Amino acid sequence: MIWEVFRQEAPGDYHEHVGNVHAPDREMAKLFARIQHARRMQTNSLWVTPREEIGEVSAEDAAFDGRTDKSYRWAMTYNEIDASFAEEVADSESEQREAARKRREALRDEGNEA
Amino acid sequence: MDLETVRKRAGPREFGPADDMPERYRTAATRMIQFHANSEVMGGYLDKTFTRKAPSLDRKLANTAKVQDEIGHAQLLYRAAETLGVKTRAEMLEELANGDGKFLNCFHYPVDSWYEAPMIDFFVDGGAMRRQATLKSTSWTPYAHAMDKICFEEGFHVKHGESILRELMNGSKATQERTQETFDEWWPRILQFFGPTNDESVHDDFGRAVGLKTVTNDELRNSFLNMYIPKAEKHGLEIPEYPRIYERDDGTMAVREDDLDWDEFRTISRNEYEGSHEQIGSRRRRQEAVDWVRKSLDSWESSAGTTPRAAD
Structure with a gap:
């Protein structure tokens, strides 16, 4: 086994x-x-x-919430607000920016394959 | 492990479920994480009120996403608390329902207007995030790991909260006045969010000695003032005359603690405030309303739900 x-x-x-x-x-x-x-x-x-x-969720299933516009739940959306006043808010925003970039790239690669 | 060793080794992410921790450490960590988890639940329930009050579809969507995050944070934290082996999630939720579970002072005040949204979403969440960022360095590893994900998500809440404040303070004169009135009401509660001064805090010393906390209530409150007072003023809010805020010799700000209503705070911390009953009760009724869901999950788990056990 x-x-x-x-x-x-x-x-x-x-x-x-x-x-x-x-x-x-x-x-x-x-x-x-x-x-x-x-x-x-x-x-x-x-x-x-x-x-x-081990239970596995496939790439297709994991992406289920990435197909519609959910920009309202990302820190970068509220770009009229300057996050730099608090280190922890700025850190969170840059982590979210990085996560969003990876998602965008994955979606773009998928589009190229199709 | 004896307490002396715990004190000596205490540091960021130093201990985990594989370590044999003394009773006092496990009890203190459970109290702290359970309080945090309860606060996420109660904050989430309070916040969901704003989905109906929100003036636009965008705000409603953002608010539902935030509520979903907060309830998720509660789940992460109850799991982190369970790793200490003192209480189960079911026990902690039961304590929250029957009035024994404690949670943040700000979530004992029922809300009924959209003007209150930025008070919670910007100032209270901003204060919470100050504290949570320091808890990434707590000595109980599962707690620190929960903080990694929570802090990742919180930036959206704080920025969205400030965005609401900015919108309101750019509204009509009447809107600005209502926002200021609401701020005047919430400001003392927000200052009390960080608890009493170090001298009066019962659990602070032990928590710091064993690395559960890395920063004192005073340090957190004062750094919060330095960051959030300029923000409030930038958006046109006036800081109320009382409680008095003063500048210390090193240029940082602090609050005159005697100006705050500690009787009310202590009533709240015993869950005996009028709002406590209302908030705890309304959540309890919702827990009871979905009791059938928990029951059906439990019966599924005990019958068909488990996968075959691997041979040891």
Whole structure:
């Protein structure tokens, strides 16, 4: 059976998916995950989970809310407002700007393929 | 882990569910995160009033998106609180319904006009965002991770809130006056948002010693004043004479705490204010109204809903 492996580099980090291993049970999966993914890479913690326990949302389904104009819910829309007065508001806006840029690019690539 | 070790190691994102944390840390962190989660729920419910009041379709849409965000934040935070192993989400929601759950003072005042929207969406949310940005460095990792996503979303709320304020303060003379009156009413509540001074704050010291909090209430309030007073004035609002705001030697602003009504604040923090009953009650009735949804989800989970267990 196949186990997906998630590695956390340092305390406080997110566990990120790094790959998967074959193993007959959880203990063996943890052992193989250590050998495969923690032997050289800096590791604070590893998670293993059976692949069949993972539910996946496909790209098509994940994009369901990206097709109509929802600009009203982005910070950049309110561009008559200067966010620079508060660092945390400015940070949030630049994170949102980056997320919106990625979405736009994905949509454009899709358009080119069609 | 003993408390001495916790104090020594305390730092940003230092502890997580894999660590064996002492009871006192887990209780304090649960109290703090549950309070935060409850506030997101109560803020969301308060905010939804504005969808009906909003003067344009754009504002209505933005408001529904904001309410959806706030309820989502509550869900993230209840999950973060659950990781401490002290209370379940169901228990925390039950406490909120029966009046034991505590939440931010500003959400104990029922709202009934659109003029109140920027008071919540700009000033209260702006204050909340000040605090939340510092909580990205809290020592309980699941809490810090929830803050990553919450802070990502909040920028829209604050900017939209300021956009509403700007629109109102560019409106007719009557609109500007109504906005000023509403601001006068809300301003003391907004100042109390950050709680009492450090000397009076019961939980501040321990929270800071173990890294749950990184900044004091006073520091947050004063930095909020430095940022938001110029903003209020820029849009033509006058800062009320009382409570008195003064400039300190280092040029930063502070408030004369004696000018604020702490009896009202304490009544609120016991959930005993008139508005507390109204707000808690109206949310409880909605929780009861969708009880059938929770019941059907639970029965689904206990019958057909689970996937086969992997062999260990």
